Amino acid sequence: MTLVPVRRALLSVSDKTGLVDFATALAGRGVELLSTGGTARTLRDAGLTVIDVAEVTGFPEMMDGRVKTLHPKVHGGLLALRDNPEHVAAMEEHGIGGIDMLVVNLYPFEETVAKGADYDTCIENIDIGGPAMIRAAAKNHAHVAVVVDTEDYAAILSEMGENDGALGYALRQRLAQAAYARTAAYDAAVSNWMAGATNAFAPRRRAFAGTLSSTLRYGENPHQKAAFYVEDASRPGVATAVQHQGKELSYNNINDTDAAFELVAEFNPQDGPVCAIIKHANPCGVARGKTLTDAYMRAFDCDRTSAFGGIVALNQTLDAATAEKIVEIFTEVVIAPEATDEAKAIFAAKKNLRLLTTGGLPNPGHTPLTVRQVSGGLLVQDKDTGRIDEEDLKPVTKRRPSAAEMSDMVFAWSVAKHVKSNAIVYVRDGATVGIGAGQMSRVDSSTIAALKAERMARDCGLPESLAKGSVVASDAFFPFPDGLLAAAAAGATAVIQPGGSMRDAEVIEAADEAGLAMLFTGMRHFRH
Template sequence: MTDLAPVRRALLSVSDKTGLVELGQALAERGIELLSTGGSAKTLRNAGLEVRDVADVTSFPEMMDGRVKTLHPMVHGGLLALRDNDDHVKAMTDHGIGAIDLLVVNLYPFEETVAKGADYDTCIENIDIGGPAMIRAAAKNHAFVNVVVDVEDYPALLDELAANDGQTSYAFRQKLALTAYARTGAYDAAVSTWMAKALEETAPRRRAVAGQLAQTLRYGENPHQSAAFYTDGSARPGVATATQHQGKELSYNNINDTDAAFELVSEFATAEGPACAIIKHANPCGVAQGATLQEAYSKAFDCDRTSAFGGIIALNQPLDGPTAEEISKIFTEVVIAPGADEDAKAIFAAKKNLRLLTTEGLANPAEAALTLKQVSGGFLVQDKDNGRLTQDDLKVVTKRAPTEAEMADMLFAWKVAKHVKSNAIVYVKDGATVGVGAGQMSRVDSCRIAARKAQDMADALGLSAPLTQGSVVASDAFFPFADGLLTAAEAGATAVIHPGGSMRDDEVIAAADDAGLAMVLTGMRHFRH
């Protein structure tokens, strides 16, 4: 095997015709013979190019609605033959098999077909067979054969041919082969994932996961860690599908925190009124609703102004000028919203380091999806936590029932607690968080930390008492003892929402009655590790 290998004959068979004519013209100008199939051949001929049908090469017509056209020794022999192996060369000569030096294939649009909600039979018909077979054959024989599966690699191919007088280097062919195998792997993963869902198989024996590179990141969580961002092809509104209007590239931590912020704010539908979530290190440091976006932001900011510095802000409605003016008063890493008006964009233009992302919609918090978490030697897969409650789902267990205002705040607090790292405690008053305790080993410590932060904010704002006075409190899981509940009562909470289910529920309920608290049970927990 030599490093440089000439390209004399190419097979082009693509579903996506983008750039096909230009590629064909460039190859033809180099004297490269073009083979093709079906629609690709027609497109090339219509552009005035001389093309030979694969059916002419195989002496076999396309049949069975195109299911059988390239699965033939005249094709696969031309792709797989080792040019430096005498037996292979003799077999090619004996059977009239011509070498194929370049394969350009992109596959039937299976993923797009599924995304459009096509029925089962239509999805099955959009599973490519011949394409992956040829890609794998060409990739295996990359010592001699080039395989291109992405339109974005056409320019690199032509540059390589130009730089090497119609030849390609081994290193170049290796990179093409890597991309090719990743593509067929991702394709098969998409098919198997779709089929598992169609068959309602929640735990298939084998599970394949694939992604497409969206961005090579400067580093990971820390500068000594390399990192990259991959997308899964989902159209779900969020950080992966957002448009970035300004600012430098997002970092690993930016992407992680922006996703957390947008998923949280999406709990509040646009029709429910303006809402704002401020995130720091994947935990909310302030969440609020208001009559305007500016008011929602200000209320969220007042929960923990210290932590909000350098945070991520998510809004459930398009960003407007007055809100942008308020946000611009402190350093913020990212703002993500369904949209932004021209006034807001103009105000942020002066903040060169601020990233503004728009999503053209909110994520659906009830949407079925899977989450993955890597552990040593494997990964955990589970349904996304899309559990939601209404007032009718709650059970009042104390002598005092909550007031209408307390009930509204408890439902608000419950939405927020779902997005706080466990053990999670969230104090809410008048549609705004006023204290958040996250990620502690002890639930009572989360209660104390949230209350202490509320006291610190009261001192900073010159208030006579912390906003936890007259608040409600949400706990993501049950209170195992009454101590956490009593800590919340000492902070001024008047009503409590939590899952219940502890062996000591009766003790906790009795403590709530003694303190004059109203308590409701959800029967649902929201652990977030």
């Protein structure tokens, strides 16, 4: 069980990256090559000697290739225990040759779905023989090496070189684990696609899977282990971004950067530049601007203290002028759809600053599932893709909002969606001026946001609170008038909230007495 010589290998792959070089190296060590279909043709075209599986089984590929490896002479060769006399006798009696290595990567089902193929095409790209062989070889890793990732070719050849063509048990064990993870992820992709195709949001069983992107230095805290897995490689975002510079991303960096980029994705870049600055997964400043630099500075001026060591997300290409402003303070990560060469050069002088580009913005209307682990279970829901248009809003006060207030209220509502509950967001002229997040009391969130607006006015040398003349968004209804009155006392002139409280009438009356305009959205944005 320690060293197993590789004398016979079966190769059947859809991803032919590195295949010829790998197979050539095996053949150079005297390994007999078995293969099927397109893989066999590729190897023969490279001048290698290959035995068709059909020659081994005595049956041709049939039913459009659906049946080719499901045969005792294949599975017997993979499953036989070479140190079990009865198994060896059965192999000899039935003419079954041992297969010491299986190299299989599966039909490209995930890629087919990602391309938007129709139902029948997706079904035809579900691999059957591949997973069956992989599971058989992985089960018998005491005697067989199973290879499902092209990234493992080099390690296998290296170990064979060190051991005169043999592979050790530790490597075979690691390869078996990877094989089972691959078939599990493959089955998860198929089952989740079928759930979507049949409109089954809550099927009896759900499977989730990802591919390791990186192991992290530690988790949320230094005593916690952590790793990062990619689930959907087609969606622009932190999971698929290109890191141009800076040290390794941490667990908290990834979490905060995702929060920042999902927030700016709410704002179409064709409608103008938007910047979000995030700290501990909450925005400390979000703003529109005439230019990207203007948007950054206006976001920065919402809470300069919290912006230090924060995450900056942009909805347009990072330019040199904006980069010059960003590097004036310590920033952990900047993420944008693209960055100019000039901006990259400016960041290059800050070796610890991470720059990520994504090639685009995630679609805020896309509805992936969000999953949260609880003790013994998983909470699964649709992503919050709720959005409002002005025609969806219901005026409930005597005074109607002005056009400027209306624009700010819609902006504030989009930001509040990304603030931890209870959330209160003050906005003036397309920029947040005070944010209260994650409080147990909504009135406390209102008060904290107002205090931040007052503090930044002092820091900026202004005579009055930035909340004067602002609008306020609340992610959920005001259960009592007190939170609303705190906003009014801070200088807000208009409020946007879901409505739906038993005391809505009292809250509306308080708004009227304070001269506020108020809109109901009929939609809540809790974020825990």
